[in-house]
Every structure is written in structure tokens, then in C-alpha cells.
Amino acid sequence: xxxxxxxxxxxxxxxxxxxxxxxxxxxxxxxxxxxxxxxxxxxxxxxxxxxxxxxxxxxxxxxxxxxxxxxxxxxxxxxxxxxxxxxxxxxxxxxxxxxxxxxxxxxxxxxxxxxxxxxxxxxxxxxxxxxxxxxxxxxxxxxxxxxxxxxxxxxxxxxxx
Amino acid sequence: xxxxxxxxxxxxxxxxxxxxxxxxxxxxxxxxxxxxxxxxxxxxxxxxxxxxxxxxxxxxxxxxxxxxxxxxxxxxxxxxxxxxxxxxxxxxxxxxxxxxxxxxxxxxxxxxxxxxxxxxxxxxxxxxxxxxxxxxxxxxxxxxxxxxxxxxxxxxxxxxxxxxxxxxxxxxxxxxxxxxxxxxxxxxxxxxxxxxxxxxxxx
Numbered sequence: 001x002x003x004x005x006x007x008x009x010x011x012x013x014x015x016x017x018x019x020x021x022x023x024x025x026x027x028x029x030x031x032x033x034x035x036x037x038x039x040x041x042x043x044x045x046x047x048x049x050x051x052x053x054x055x056x057x058x059x060x061x062x063x064x065x066x067x068x069x070x071x072x073x074x075x076x077x078x079x080x081x082x083x084x085x086x087x088x089x090x091x092x093x094x095x096x097x098x099x100x101x102x103x104x105x106x107x108x109x110x111x112x113x114x115x116x117x118x119x120x121x122x123x124x125x126x127x128x129x130x131x132x133x134x135x136x137x138x139x140x141x142x143x144x145x146x147x148x149x150x151x152x153x154x155x156x157x158x159x160x161x
Numbered sequence: 162x163x164x165x166x167x168x169x170x171x172x173x174x175x176x177x178x179x180x181x182x183x184x185x186x187x188x189x190x191x192x193x194x195x196x197x198x199x200x201x202x203x204x205x206x207x208x209x210x211x212x213x214x215x216x217x218x219x220x221x222x223x224x225x226x227x228x229x230x231x232x233x234x235x236x237x238x239x240x241x242x243x244x245x246x247x248x249x250x251x252x253x254x255x256x257x258x259x260x261x262x263x264x265x266x267x268x269x270x271x272x273x274x275x276x277x278x279x280x281x282x283x284x285x286x287x288x289x290x291x292x293x294x295x296x297x298x299x300x301x302x303x304x305x306x307x308x309x310x311x312x313x314x315x316x317x318x319x320x321x322x323x324x325x326x327x328x329x330x331x332x333x334x335x336x337x338x339x340x341x342x343x344x345x346x347x348x349x350x351x352x353x354x355x356x357x358x359x360x361x362x363x364x
Contacts, residue, residue: 007346008334019343020340022343023340035347035348037210039315042320045206048206048296050198050202056201059201062223063221064190068227
């Protein structure tokens with residue numbers, strides 16, 4: 001019988017040391033402990049605490065600036081005096097050069113096509129129809145799912161298979 | 162009682178989304194702030210199991226949302242289902258990069274990502290309630306796989322946050338023995354989660 005089966009089996013020296021380490025890590029989150037992390041994960045799943053307002057503000061701020069940087073968006077900060085004129089001129093040039101962004105709805109989507117590439121092996125003229133239909137259905141269901149994701153803008157980088 | 166979005170709320174949100182899509186930073190900030198806690202507490206924190214990881218994932222979710230807002234198509238259940246799907250995808254990437262044991266396997270999360278797209282989107286309040294209940298069920302399913310005494314130790318000390326001495330007394334052991342019991346309980350839980358087949362998980 002192992003200690004996993006018998007909670008009250010006498011502990012080894014190592015177990016006593018490890019249990020002490022776990023206790024310290026639970027009291028002090030800065031101490032590294034995979035066991036304490038697992039127990040905290042249990043707590044967070046069972047009774048998640050709300051996010052602090054400060055942390056939410058920080059997430060919004062960093063998300064906005066990172067997202068804008070990635071999408072090529074521009075935030076113009078208004079300055080006074082000569083720097084304002086320069087900044088405004090630069091912004092106008094930038095916008096003229098950039099032009100409107102049009103989402104390409106069709107980019108990366110899988111389109112209707114032959115099923116031939118799904119069958120590289122030879123098959124009998126009779127029998128096996130259900131298996132072949134299943135193979136087509138699985139492939140097309142994956143395409144459909146990836147198309148949905150792509151249209152939602154959360155598509156996998158690999159794109160439709 | 163879960164309060165569902167009413168027609169007026171939905172229309173106000175649709176207008177906000179339109180403004181955000183036209184580049185209105187204030188409107189975008191308002192949308193992100195509105196659903197921040199639901200995404201954090203119901204989607205990211207339970208799945209990633211760490212406050213730091215969940216906060217990072219929330220920031221990354223927001224960055225993706227801002228980056229791709231022009232591709233969002235309005236649906237009559239509001240903005241939240243899209244946000245949730247983006248958050249699940251971010252959580253999936255984070256989970257795949259993690260080495261430590263948590264309650265969710267990447268495969269479980271992949272199924273949730275798929276389901277978020279293939280099933281009918283739900284109103285935010287309903288979805289949030291379902292997510293929270295599913296997380297609780299998952300915890301209970303994990304605890305049911307280990308010895309009852311270990312499960313009690315984890316429930317009382319970790320979930321209910323009772324003081325160590327009090328839990329030790331309730332379990333009829335000294336505080337030092339309770340430390341050993343909790344250490345063993347954690348090891349047993351980790352072992353149960355690691356050998357768990359994806360199909361065993363609660364979805």
C-alpha cells in the first residue's frame with residue numbers, strides 16, 4: 001500500500017521536508033512550488049476571484065496599445081507650438097499614404113473544390129462508400145470550422161486544411 | 162437569477178461596436194472594460210490556474226480584439242461570444258506553452274474552442290454562469306478521483322481557506338501531520354490529473 005492509498009501511513013523524512021516546503025509556498029506566493037501552484041489552480045477554478053480594477057485598467061491599456069500597433073493604427077497625441085504643426089503634417093502624410101483598410105473577407109478561406117486530393121490510394125469500385133463519405137465529411141467539417149474562425153478573425157495561422 | 166441582455170442593451174452595444182470598428186478608442190475601451198471580469202474570472206483564471214497567467218492572457222486577448230475588430234460581424238447575442246472565443250484561443254496557446262499540471266488539458270480546451278464556434282452563441286450572463294458551473298464540476302471530478310480524506314483536506318484548506326490548525330483539528334491530526342496529509346493529497350491529485358485520459362474530463 002502506498003501513501004496515495006493510505007493517508008495516515010508514517011511519513012518519510014523526504015515527505016516531511018516536502019510538506020514543510022509546500023506549507024511555506026502556500027503562505028508565501030513568491031516561493032516556487034509546482035504543488036502550491038496546482039492547489040492555487042484548484043482554488044481559482046472552484047472560486048475565482050474578480051480581477052482588481054487596477055489590473056483590468058492595465059490590461060485594457062496594454063491591449064489597446066499592442067492591438068493598435070499590430071494593426072498599424074495610429075494614435076496622434078496633440079502637442080502645442082511647432083511640434084503640433086509637424087505632427088499634424090506627418091499624420092496627414094501617413095494617412096494619405098495608408099488609405100482605407102478593407103478587410104478581405106475571402107482571404108485564407110477554403111473554397112469548394114474536388115474531393116480527389118483526399119483519396120491518394122486506389123479503392124475498390126464496390127464497397128467502402130461509407131468510409132469515403134466519412135473522410136470527406138471530416139475534411140469539410142474542418143474546413144467549415146476554420147472558415148468560421150477566419151471570418152471571426154480568430155483563425156489558426158495554418159489556415160484551412 | 163441570471164439577467165439576460167435586453168433589446169435596448171443589445172442595441173446600445175451594437176452601436177458601441179460600430180464606433181469601435183470606426184476607430185473610436187473610447188468605445189473600444191468601454192467594450193473591453195465591460196466584459197473584463199467575465200473573461201478573467203470565468204474563462205481565463207479557471208483554465209490557466211494562475212493570476213499572473215490569466216492577466217497576461219487578458220491583455221493578449223484585448224490586443225487581438227483591437228487588432229481584428231474590423232472582422233467582427235455583429236450577432237444578436239452581443240459582443241461577448243466573440244471575446245470569449247478569442248480568450249479561449251489565447252488560453253489554449255498559453256496552456257500549450259505551460260509545463261505544470263493544471264486542471265485543464267490543452268485537448269479539453271481545444272474542444273471548447275471548437276464548440277464555441279460550432280454551437281449557438283449564448284448571452285454573456287448565461288455563458289458566464291455555465292463556465293463557472295463547469296469549472297466547479299471539473300474541480301469536483303478531480304477531487305473525486307483521490308482518497309476522500311485527501312479531497313477533504315484540499316476542500317477545507319484550499320477551497321474554503323480554513324486555517325491550517327482548524328482543518329487539522331477537524332481531520333483529527335496535529336498541524337504537522339496535516340501538512341504531510343496535504344502534501345500527499347496534492348501528489349495524489351497531480352497523479353490523478355496526469356494519468357487522466359482526455360475523455361475522462363468533464364466538459
